[in-house]
Amino acid sequence: MGxxxxxxxxxxxxxxxxxxxxxxxxxxxxxxxxxxxxxQKLLSVMSLPELQDAHFIGxxxxxxxxxxxxxxxxxxxxxxxxxVHLEADIDKKSLSHLFHExxxxxxxxxxxxxxxxxxxxxxxxxxxxxxxxxxxxDNLKVFETPTPLFAKTGCTHRAMLLLPNRKDFxxxxxIGRHNAIDKVMGKAVLSGMEAEDFRECxxxxxxxxxxxxxxxxxxxxxxxxxxxxxxxxxxxxAAQKSGITLIGFARKEQCNCYTHHARLIAExxxxx
Amino acid sequence: MGxxxxxxxxxxxxxxxxxxxxxxxxxxxxxxxxxxxxxQKLLSVMSLPELQDAHFIGxxxxxxxxxxxxxxxxxxxxxxxxxVHLEADIDKKSLSHLFHExxxxxxxxxxxxxxxxxxxxxxxxxxxxxxxxxxxxDNLKVFETPTPLFAKTGCTHRAMLLLPNRKDFxxxxxIGRHNAIDKVMGKAVLSGMEAEDFRECxxxxxxxxxxxxxxxxxxxxxxxxxxxxxxxxxxxxAAQKSGITLIGFARKEQCNCYTHHARLIAExxxxx
Numbered sequence: 385m386g387x388x389x390x391x392x393x394x395x396x397x398x399x400x401x402x403x404x405x406x407x408x409x410x411x412x413x414x415x416x417x418x419x420x421x422x423x424q425k426l427l428s429v430m431s432l433p434e435l436q437d438a439h440f441i442g443x444x445x446x447x448x449x450x451x452x453x454x455x456x457x458x459x460x461x462x463x464x465x466x467x468v469h470l471e472a473d474i475d476k477k478s479l480s481h482l483f484h485e486x487x488x489x490x491x492x493x494x495x496x497x498x499x500x501x502x503x504x505x506x507x508x509x510x511x512x513x514x515x516x517x518x519x520x521x522d523n524l525k526v527f528e529t530p531t532p533l534f535a536k537t538g539c540t541h542r543a544m545l546l547l548p549n550r551k552d553f554x555x556x557x558x559i560g561r562h563n564a565i566d567k568v569m570g571k572a573v574l575s576g577m578e579a580e581d582f583r584e585c586x587x588x589x590x591x592x593x594x595x596x597x598x599x600x601x602x603x604x605x606x607x608x609x610x611x612x613x614x615x616x617x618x619x620x621x622a623a624q625k626s627g628i629t630l631i632g633f634a635r636k637e638q639c640n641c642y643t644h645h646a647r648l649i650a651e652x653x654x655x656x
Numbered sequence: 657m658g659x660x661x662x663x664x665x666x667x668x669x670x671x672x673x674x675x676x677x678x679x680x681x682x683x684x685x686x687x688x689x690x691x692x693x694x695x696q697k698l699l700s701v702m703s704l705p706e707l708q709d710a711h712f713i714g715x716x717x718x719x720x721x722x723x724x725x726x727x728x729x730x731x732x733x734x735x736x737x738x739x740v741h742l743e744a745d746i747d748k749k750s751l752s753h754l755f756h757e758x759x760x761x762x763x764x765x766x767x768x769x770x771x772x773x774x775x776x777x778x779x780x781x782x783x784x785x786x787x788x789x790x791x792x793x794d795n796l797k798v799f800e801t802p803t804p805l806f807a808k809t810g811c812t813h814r815a816m817l818l819l820p821n822r823k824d825f826x827x828x829x830x831i832g833r834h835n836a837i838d839k840v841m842g843k844a845v846l847s848g849m850e851a852e853d854f855r856e857c858x859x860x861x862x863x864x865x866x867x868x869x870x871x872x873x874x875x876x877x878x879x880x881x882x883x884x885x886x887x888x889x890x891x892x893x894a895a896q897k898s899g900i901t902l903i904g905f906a907r908k909e910q911c912n913c914y915t916h917h918a919r920l921i922a923e924x925x926x927x928x
Contacts, residue, residue: 396924397910398920398922411888517672633810638669640681641669645668
């Protein structure tokens with residue numbers, strides 16, 4: 385992968401004390417993709433034109449509009465890649481929530497907020513899965529290795545789902561941190577994984593942990609979320625209430641575990 | 657500033673090969689703020705509860721719903737800081753665009769997309785303002801200095817508007833990169849600045865330059881946008897069409913200038 389999602393441009397590169405030079409540079413592709421649900425246009429997403437079907441499925445699951453792959457009768461990506469057409473049995477109440485209360489989140493997202501006061505708050509993920517520190521550091525190393533697309537453009541977010549065996553993983557990248565999560569979860573569902581499997585998984589993300597990330601993890605039943613970046617206060621409150629182990633600033637063999645520490649097998653020093 | 661926007665938590669800090677310790681940590685406050693326009697709830701934003709009035713004004717300007725401070729009859733932040741009530745003469749067409757086509761952008765934003773195919777495309781900013789490299793490097797140094805809130809939390813975006821004299825600036829920070837821009841532009845408008853002034857300004861941002869950033873700059877008449885981060889392909893296309901000088905990866909006395917280079921006074925080497 386890589387090339388189809390790269391756009392070549394000529395850029396003026398300027399460094400202090402040197403003459404400006406024009407040079408070849410690579411930018412990541414960004415497309416407007418339309419999502420059609422049961423013959424009606426639901427919304428459009430600005431995203432990397434890849435894994436469009438997984439993206440749509442992941443989005444609908446994270447909004448509670450569908451609850452599993454079984455709800456889907458048909459899914460088709462248009463030949464030009466710019467629209468996805470899905471037919472499914474849907475939860476009409478969740479769908480009506482979707483655009484009911486318009487909230488621009490800190491990631492500036494309206495779409496994922498349908499469940500702010502919906503299902504998410506009433507769910508508590510009581511998964512007893514655990515993650516050893518060894519597995520955490522090993523997989524962080526994998527996750528920290530730049531993808532070819534990121535190496536060329538510096539402009540993508542990535543999400544990686546570590547599977548129950550703690551060896552295999554699925555990965556997706558996108559311009560948007562929300563999109564990357566939806567894509568990797570959709571990819572997992574398309575590969576046949578179900579909610580019960582996700583309860584043993586760990587989600588690694590590059591983006592900051594704001595509230596909507598915790599909502600997504602809860603809706604997808606993933607109990608452990610690890611980010612390279614910071615977490616907001618509301619995200620930690622929500623993770624506490626919904627049983628998510630939230631880990632931030634995970635980089636260079638360090639991390640901060642904010643909630644539900646018991647899932648992380650670490651030797652601890654007592655507070656006293 | 658700083659303290660009212662910090663939330664203290666106890667965090668488990670883990671580093672490879674060491675015992676995990678619980679320590680005091682600071683997180684940035686995140687609140688849901690409701691925006692009321694002419695007695696009707698317009699939308700809510702998840703943001704840092706500061707400069708709520710500037711935020712709302714900046715947002716309405718960037719959407720074309722109002723065109724200057726003169727359109728506003730009254731603005732009031734509720735005592736608890738959780739809602740802003742604004743009365744204004746509005747452009748009903750721009751308002752109806754606001755939620756007409758639901759597009760989750762790469763920053764995952766629906767709100768700013770009302771003008772995707774609206775005013776933005778038909779505007780061309782032909783400002784002849786320029787920026788010397790000396791001013792660029794000097795102000796980048798200021799911009800790169802962490803704010804107290806960022807230093808404590810690592811969780812805020814910042815926007816800084818460099819004024820025509822190239823010495824003074826206005827600054828705002830928020831959890832969201834879109835919010836930070838709206839806040840700083842609203843602050844500038846509240847300080848009495850108008851579109852004509854903005855045509856001589858430079859906007860520095862910490863977030864990536866996706867399409868909606870270029871739309872915001874265009875709607876606010878700011879001809880030069882400088883980011884520490886990458887730009888997407890669509891952002892560069894839009895900047896080309898709307899006359900915005902787009903500068904990315906501006907850090908450590910280097911940058912890439914993608915469009916309308918003439919505004920940046922740099923000695924160049926010829927391509928030949």
